[in-house]
Amino acid sequence: MKTAIVTDSTAYIPKEIRDKWKIEMIPLNVIFGNEAYQEEVDITAEEFYQQVKEKDLPTTSQPPIGQFVELFERLSKDYDAVISIHLSSGISGTFAGAVTASTMVENIKVYPFDSEISCMPQGLYAIEAAKMALKGEEADKIMSRLEELKKTARAYFMADDLSHLQRGGRLSSAQAIIGSLLQVKPVLHFKDKVIVPFEKIRTRKKAMKRIVGLLGEDAASGEPYQAAVIHANREEEAHEWKSELETLYPNVEFTMSYFGPVIGTHLGEGAMGLGWMKK
């Protein structure tokens, strides 16, 4: 059985890595006024963070169902199955789009996978799936492996300005709680597929320290972990953080990643995050 691996642009897997592991990418869109851009295709993260300084605040949208159908049909010429890995169904309709498209194609079996997370942790699932697919593993076996990894996946992050998440309706909590959080730097995480405050913390420095400690709780087992440091246009700070983390946790393999245009629209510039899962 030949299995193709698809993920969406919010995994922010660099093109050379996608090419290396034969991962197909379907882009989400970022919209400035009347202009829609497919992220990672028409607009880079760098261009996006420049444009937000100059233009009205953007919005985002999921890929149209037709784009999924087209992609799955193209893949059906060379593959028997496709595993389509997407950002959490609790924050975007992308996964639901893949599910709908899966019922509209023939000659290929589609396995949609809800990562229940986003960004590079989602990318780590896609890379693992792609490595297994290239070895010729069956799609069912790859899906079981992804479910296994899911049990160990965590992501904690903080936004410099929570109003972006509030405006886009992606922060799930009572309005009064959100209001009280706007003045501080809460650590956020995914719970039951949606973003909720994890802990109310006053400063950026303390929030980052707390996230370091949370990774430490899991890494203390000494088992091999993989992790991603993720930043919204704060490359230097992210590199410093990564070096600090590498010294603290030698059993964790770190990669550097970024919040691209679509996720950046909802988190705002300056956001930082750390995601990890067992190897």
Ligand code: MYR
């Ligand atoms: C859409 O328009 O369908 C896309 C909506 C994306 C919402 C993104 C909300 C922020 C996610 C933060 C993920 C952090 C992972 C480490």
